[in-house]
Every structure is written in structure tokens, then in C-alpha cells.
Amino acid sequence: xxxxxxxxxxxxxxxxxxxxxxxxxxxxxxxxxxxxxxxxxxxxxxxxxxxxxxxxxxxxxxxxxxxxxxxxxxxxxxxxxxxxxxxxxxxxxxxxxxxxxxxxxxxxxxxxxxxxxxxxxxxxxxxxxxxxxxxxxxxxxxxxxxxxxxxxxxxxxxxxxxxxxxxxxxxxxxxxxxxxxxxxxxxxxxxxxxxxxxxxxxxxxxxxxxxxxxxxxxxxxxxxxxxxxxxxxxxxxxxxxxxxxxxxxxxxxxxxxxxxxxxxxxxxxxxxxx
DNA sequence: CTAAGTACCTGTCCGC
DNA sequence: TGCGGACAGGTACTTA
Numbered sequence: 001x002x003x004x005x006x007x008x009x010x011x012x013x014x015x016x017x018x019x020x021x022x023x024x025x026x027x028x029x030x031x032x033x034x035x036x037x038x039x040x041x042x043x044x045x046x047x048x049x050x051x052x053x054x055x056x057x058x059x060x061x062x063x064x065x066x067x068x069x070x071x072x073x074x075x076x077x078x079x080x081x082x083x084x085x086x087x088x089x090x091x092x093x094x095x096x097x098x099x100x101x102x103x104x105x106x107x108x109x110x111x112x113x114x115x116x117x118x119x120x121x122x123x124x125x126x127x128x129x130x131x132x133x134x135x136x137x138x139x140x141x142x143x144x145x146x147x148x149x150x151x152x153x154x155x156x157x158x159x160x161x162x163x164x165x166x167x168x169x170x171x172x173x174x175x176x177x178x179x180x181x182x183x184x185x186x187x188x189x190x191x192x193x194x195x196x197x198x199x200x201x202x203x204x205x206x207x208x209x210x211x212x213x214x215x216x217x218x219x220x221x222x223x224x225x226x227x228x229x230x231x232x233x234x235x236x237x238x239x240x241x242x243x244x245x246x247x248x249x250x251x252x253x254x255x256x257x258x259x260x261x262x263x264x265x266x267x268x269x270x271x272x273x274x
Numbered sequence: 275c276t277a278a279g280t281a282c283c284t285g286t287c288c289g290c
Numbered sequence: 291t292g293c294g295g296a297c298a299g300g301t302a303c304t305t306a
Contacts, residue, residue: 078298288297
């Protein structure tokens, strides 16, 4: 569900709520969401530890603990992290309840249960493959036009699929990939290697803009996404193509079309995007 | 190595 | 009303 702007929004709030809070204990309602170590070891490992920092890498949330361990959370499609002031009881889709030293509860809820949670001790950072192989992030110094050119060069994959590959660029998901391609006027089925220098430059600018706009709007809420306060974002009101199939292109008025590319639905303007 | 297809889950919506 | 199928902000695994 959440892409980089949604995860960034959540992390900015969590930083305020969680920094220097101690986890008294964790109630694990669905052990299989913990991928490493075992649920029992996880519970023992976090109990009594203080959260010293809240960080984000791509779509991963990292809670740094006082013993040097890292509590790593990936929300996948429907994961949510919501901070409650009180000692709440478990609701329908709640999977983990972190009880904090100030009486508050950090709730991890996940309808589809696809999310992944890890506790990594110092030296175990490589346990999470997806974290190790991440490419550069939009808006970072490493994500330059030149870098994007190198990423696309020689790739026979369609540009839409390439944008979703986290080892190429880290943080884009299905919404923002479609939005960036619309802004750059590039058809999602174009092969990455076929893009010219000017198109690469446009795409680089577009990726940075859609991600920055998404963060400014506090993310995109379609159904499941909630921020750390349980509220929603507003970027769904400013989308160009995503989930706008049949509606007029905001640039030329042509009906937006939908295609399945790499198993993911893709939305684009057949007239503007070449 | 790259690229594509499938599995993992639950819930909602739409057509028959 | 029920039932089947398509679909949903993602990634890991298998196959070619």
C-alpha cells in the first residue's frame, strides 16, 4: 500500500512520538508477520529497549534500539503503524501491539498480513535482502540524471517495470511510477533502453516531482493507507492518471487507458505518452 | 546475469 | 442472496 511518500509521512510523525520512548512489551497477535528471528526471540529482544531513532530507507521503517539492534518494518500492501495515546485493546486487523512506557500503544495493523517485520542485531544487517540491494532514492544526491541514464542503459525491461524495481530506484510504487511517466510523457511500455537523453532528463525531473508532491500532501489514501495518527493523505485529489481509467487526460482530454504491465495495472494517456 | 510469472493474504466490488 | 472472478500503494521466489 504505501510507497515512499506514505512511509516518509509516517516516519516524520513517529519520530516525534517514539524517540526516547521505551517499549515495555509487545503483544504478538499474528506471529508469522515476524520474519526474523522467531516471534519469541523478537518479543524478548524488544522488551525494555528504548527507541533511540526513527529512520526510513526506501519503504522500510527502521526503529533504532538502545542496544544497537534495529526493528525493521515493511508495510507491504496494507500494513499500518498508528500511535495511540492509550493502552488500546486489539481491533480486528491488529497484528502487533507495542506497549510503551508512557502508557501509549504503537499498533501494527495489516489486513492482508503481507507485511514483514524483523529484529536485526548488530552484524545482522544483511538478513533482509531487500534492504541490501536498494538502488538510489528519489530526491537524494545519488539519484542524478546520469545515474538514471545508467540504470536504463541496456535494460530490455519496460520502463514501468524498471521504475518499480527497488534495486534500480528505491521508493517508487505503482501510483508514483504511473504519475512520473505521465509527467515525462513516456508510454509505460517503452523499453528502458529506448529512452533518449532528453526523455531521461524529463523522467528524472518527473520522478522527483511526484515524490516531493506526494510527501507535501501527506501521501495518497485510496483505501488502506493511514498515517501515524490514523488519518489519511490528500494526494489522491491531485493524481494525473492513477485510477483515472476512462476519465479525461488533464492535459489533452483523451480518455485515460489502463494496461497490465508486469502484472501491475498501469494508467496512461494514449495521446500524450509516446 | 535479466526478465517474466506466480505465490503470499484478506477484503471489496461487479456481473450473472 | 450467493457465487465466481478481478482487483488492490509490494516483494520474494521460481522458471526460462
